[in-house]
Amino acid sequence: xxINLDQPAEHPFWFREYFLMPMPIGKKAVNLRELLQALRxxxxxxxxxxxxxxxxxxxxxxxxxxxxxxRWAAKxxxxxxxxxxxxxxxxxxxxxxxxxxxxxxxxxxEYLWDIQYIPWARYGFExxxxxxxxxxxxxxxxxxxxxxxxxxLRNVGxxxxxxxxxxxxxxxxxxxxxxxxYWIEANFGLPELVAAIxxxxxxxxxxxxxxxxxxxxxxxxxxELCDRTQ
Amino acid sequence: xxxxxxxxxxxxxxVIDQLQRLAARLxxxxxxxxxxxxxGGGVAEILERAVPLLQQLxxxxxxxxxxxxxxFFEITKAMHNALQGYKVRLSPGMLDHYREINxxxxxxxxxxxxxxxxxxxxxxxxINFLRPQAKHWIWRCHIDASRPERxxxxxxxxxxxxxxxxxxxxxxxAQNLPHPQYLIRPSIDPLSEKNRDLSTAEVQEVLDRLGxxxxxxxxxxxxxxxxxxxxxxxxxAFRMVRRHTPCKLVLxxxxxxxxxxxxxxxxxxxxxxxxxxxxxxxxLPPDAHHDVNALQRASDIIVQKSTREGFGLTVTEAMWxxxxxxxxxxxxxxxxxxxxxxxxxxxSPEGCAFRIRYLLHRPEMARRxxxxxxxxxxxxxxxxxxxxxxxxxxxxxxxxxxRVMEL
Numbered sequence: 001x002x003i004n005l006d007q008p009a010e011h012p013f014w015f016r017e018y019f020l021m022p023m024p025i026g027k028k029a030v031n032l033r034e035l036l037q038a039l040r041x042x043x044x045x046x047x048x049x050x051x052x053x054x055x056x057x058x059x060x061x062x063x064x065x066x067x068x069x070x071r072w073a074a075k076x077x078x079x080x081x082x083x084x085x086x087x088x089x090x091x092x093x094x095x096x097x098x099x100x101x102x103x104x105x106x107x108x109x110e111y112l113w114d115i116q117y118i119p120w121a122r123y124g125f126e127x128x129x130x131x132x133x134x135x136x137x138x139x140x141x142x143x144x145x146x147x148x149x150x151x152x153l154r155n156v157g158x159x160x161x162x163x164x165x166x167x168x169x170x171x172x173x174x175x176x177x178x179x180x181x182y183w184i185e186a187n188f189g190l191p192e193l194v195a196a197i198x199x200x201x202x203x204x205x206x207x208x209x210x211x212x213x214x215x216x217x218x219x220x221x222x223x224e225l226c227d228r229t230q
Numbered sequence: 231x232x233x234x235x236x237x238x239x240x241x242x243x244x245v246i247d248q249l250q251r252l253a254a255r256l257x258x259x260x261x262x263x264x265x266x267x268x269x270g271g272g273v274a275e276i277l278e279r280a281v282p283l284l285q286q287l288x289x290x291x292x293x294x295x296x297x298x299x300x301x302f303f304e305i306t307k308a309m310h311n312a313l314q315g316y317k318v319r320l321s322p323g324m325l326d327h328y329r330e331i332n333x334x335x336x337x338x339x340x341x342x343x344x345x346x347x348x349x350x351x352x353x354x355x356x357i358n359f360l361r362p363q364a365k366h367w368i369w370r371c372h373i374d375a376s377r378p379e380r381x382x383x384x385x386x387x388x389x390x391x392x393x394x395x396x397x398x399x400x401x402x403x404a405q406n407l408p409h410p411q412y413l414i415r416p417s418i419d420p421l422s423e424k425n426r427d428l429s430t431a432e433v434q435e436v437l438d439r440l441g442x443x444x445x446x447x448x449x450x451x452x453x454x455x456x457x458x459x460x461x462x463x464x465x466x467a468f469r470m471v472r473r474h475t476p477c478k479l480v481l482x483x484x485x486x487x488x489x490x491x492x493x494x495x496x497x498x499x500x501x502x503x504x505x506x507x508x509x510x511x512x513x514l515p516p517d518a519h520h521d522v523n524a525l526q527r528a529s530d531i532i533v534q535k536s537t538r539e540g541f542g543l544t545v546t547e548a549m550w551x552x553x554x555x556x557x558x559x560x561x562x563x564x565x566x567x568x569x570x571x572x573x574x575x576x577x578s579p580e581g582c583a584f585r586i587r588y589l590l591h592r593p594e595m596a597r598r599x600x601x602x603x604x605x606x607x608x609x610x611x612x613x614x615x616x617x618x619x620x621x622x623x624x625x626x627x628x629x630x631x632x633r634v635m636e637l
Contacts, residue, residue: 024404137637
């Protein structure tokens, strides 16, 4: 299919900026049993922070663990088997945080059921619970066409990528649908590109890797014209 | 004067635009910072740079410094040590003196403000006298308060609980408090005299003036002469390294007027270094930023072997200069140094010695580590990010019931 890259979208895409302020709640877990108990009781915002938002707080690009529970299990409890289990579940399999919480609780309950001693963290390496507040606002970057969209993608901050690509999955409530693919589908069709974007396994990418992957897909499906600067 | 746009070549124009838009959405606000020293120590350094940048963003910012006598600063230093876990007892008379000095200072402050950020315990009690003068009172703790001494913390907890929010540098420092707590990572200013690029000639001029020869690899620790920075442990580590590999150690530190322990620790360090010609101890004035910059740039390995650390800005500074850093595995150092990646974490003088030797024998590894360290600081610990955090905090506190603020 021939794509007219200068075709304007019916609705332009406004990139939004996203600022995250982590909020420690002053509670900690020293061992796996305390982590389990806390996960049963604490607000869903705490779960959301440690599974999703924490990747906004400090770059984890060099780490192999996709959420903070798995990383704590590996690095501080020194329990590689538990870390593997906590790394392997897909948080996007669940429709809401209640279901997600139950799945993490199930993993920990099952693990604790079979072991003979409770893994403990050393002094100073406890798990400290956080949640976050966020500010979202329009950036000055707005795309009317696909080349403008690519240009915007290159220039927006990592917070915008988190908002449109991670946070959107919970906000839109449709599995694997993010703001970017939603806008492209609604304004230009392009089912193959849309499917490729929705096929990215985002759980294992840092935000800057997500940016590079998206730009790579745009280039692959739309050609060099999408690389030009308007 | 350095302008916001001067940061664009380092952090990118989009970051500067972002700050301007965020400030515009917030609108002009009156913002008062209060701490206990104008020079010396990380807090004063941060404020010196952050205040003008916030002003350029349209905020009406004041920086107030409380005054106190020797006894007051001995009491607040004891409080500081207690927050960092030392067993310290404060008598009722000492606590009365602490309150009285705060009361005297409060009389001098006649401003009215939208936000007040009170740094550390020294001026915390001011809220008791000045509360009607500002809409939002926030306490900023720069100290590693992960294991505070119980009685001293109970005393401070009662004071801090009167604030509407508090800010810590690490989640493990947060406490059981009846108000929201936030995390703001400290930061460095890449354009300050302490961090700006220096020419080879500028570095050499400082070394010549301070009498440091570059005949052997230089190991450096820059920090106040404070027992929590463990300068004596660094000397022990150096002596272990020297048995195997030639190198020299420079310990460079200043004194802050709110730290009465400095001279005693300095004397202990001098004694530990006695008889070792390859150890140079420099007592620098608090404004020797240019000299510290040159020393960091001239060094081969930088050490920050703290046993407690609020954050460790000297680590951030060294990383920004592309140097391999070996740090104590405490406080914010843990967040900055990732073993074999952005630096090394150690737990003892022996561990410190081992890593110094490792890096002296692997210069390629040291270079790679330094490069990754600089990149890490660029993304997380520069002053532009901190300014953004301040603006975000103000927006969030003006809308305390909102968890997601859409502007």
